[in-house]
Amino acid sequence: MPKRALLIVNRKSRSGTSDLNAVTERLKRSGMDVLPWALDRPEQIPEMIRRHAADVDLAVVGGGDGSLNAAAPALIETRLPLGVLPMGTANDLARTLQIPVDIDQASDIIAGGLLHRIDLGRVNDRYFFNAAHIGLGVHAREHLSTDVKRRWGVFGYARSLFKALSSFRPFHADIVCDGRRKRVRSIQISVGNGRHYGGGMTIAEEASIDDRLFFLYSIEPRSIWELVRYAPAFRAGKFEDYHPVDIERGRSIRITTSRTMRISADGEAVSHTPAIFEMIAGAVTVYVPPAYLESRKEEIHVAQG
Known part of the structure; x- marks a missing residue:
């Protein structure tokens, strides 16, 4: 049939x-x-x-x-x-x-x-396929209107990020990943389920949407020119040689921040901190x-x- x-x-x-x-x-x-x-x-x-x-x-x-x-x-x-x-x-x-x-x-x-089964991430009861963000990436969304996306395409993401850098303040965060605790000073925390986000940025070159793992990175405050220098690493997801980036892997993550922060997931505003991330392994079957x-x-x- x-x-x-x-x-x-x-x-x-x-x-x-x-x-x-x-x-x-x-x-x-x-x-x-x-x-x-x-x-x-x-x-x-x-x-x-x-x-x-x-x-x-x-x-x-x-x-x-x-x-x-x-x-x-x-x-x-x-x-x-x-x-x-x-x-x-x-x-x-x-x-x-x-x-x-x-x-x-x-x-x-x-x-x-x-057909193949892939994982879903969940943050505060909201699902996401690719990545969720706290910090600069969420702030950048305010500069990413529908008109900008239609006019600039994927380059609109980079354009909005540079605009946001001039007005965003760093924050402190407590991160508990599979029971391991870390305190960071950050401008951006990203938690990836898939490999790509933001129009082709790579959460990590080894990340996969079917490995039952989150990949988290936190970026320490740096000048805009330093961040520009690190841009190839963010594009390729290769962070190991870059000191300003803290990396964690795990299946369960809890993040609390020094001030209430908005959370976006796959480009949509979904919640606020504190954030609880859960891995839903093999949740969806996809062609x-x-x-x-x-x-x-x-x-x-x-x-x-």
Whole structure:
């Protein structure tokens, strides 16, 4: 029997005005029965998934990381597999899973039917796929309007970060990671579940969205010129040789800060400190390309020596 697919496209995402009929036909040609919906707000996505869960075999979400985050609670509840159509600005989950931004190619990956279980992070009862932030990155969001994202694309993230640096004050934080306690003075704390965030920045070169681990880093206060010098390390996720960065790995993290700080997850404001991070291992099943599983086999082999 053909697979029955619920197709949801967020029209407000960067490429959300793409032809819904064309995407529908592409999936139909692969043998699927498709139920298409175009929505204007990400918060409508989970209700749509719950409403049609009994009538379909998979949920395909077209949008950015915010749209995918919105779908997460309903995906866990319904246990529907997820097909990813990258239509946002950053598309960091797609980047982590090696899903191309070309919609036809992404549709072919869903049609290929190769499924893989990935982890979800949860901070103060809000789910995230990629990374959550406390500090400078959250402050930078105030300079990252929808218009800036549409005009500058992924370069809008760097533009907003430089604007935020001039007005942000450092803070102190107590971090407890799997029972290990550390006190830091920081301008930015990031907790990653996946490998990429912020339009292609790398949380750590060895991070994976299916390794059941968070990767945390905290950046000590430095001048803007020093931070610019460290930019290649942040892009590649290679921090070991850089003193201003504290690194932790673990499955359970608690962070308290000297003043109440906002928390963002995958580009959306979600909560405030204190923050409790929990790892939800293997929470979502997603369609992935064969190249992703091949790369994971190679990485695991290298890690095991």
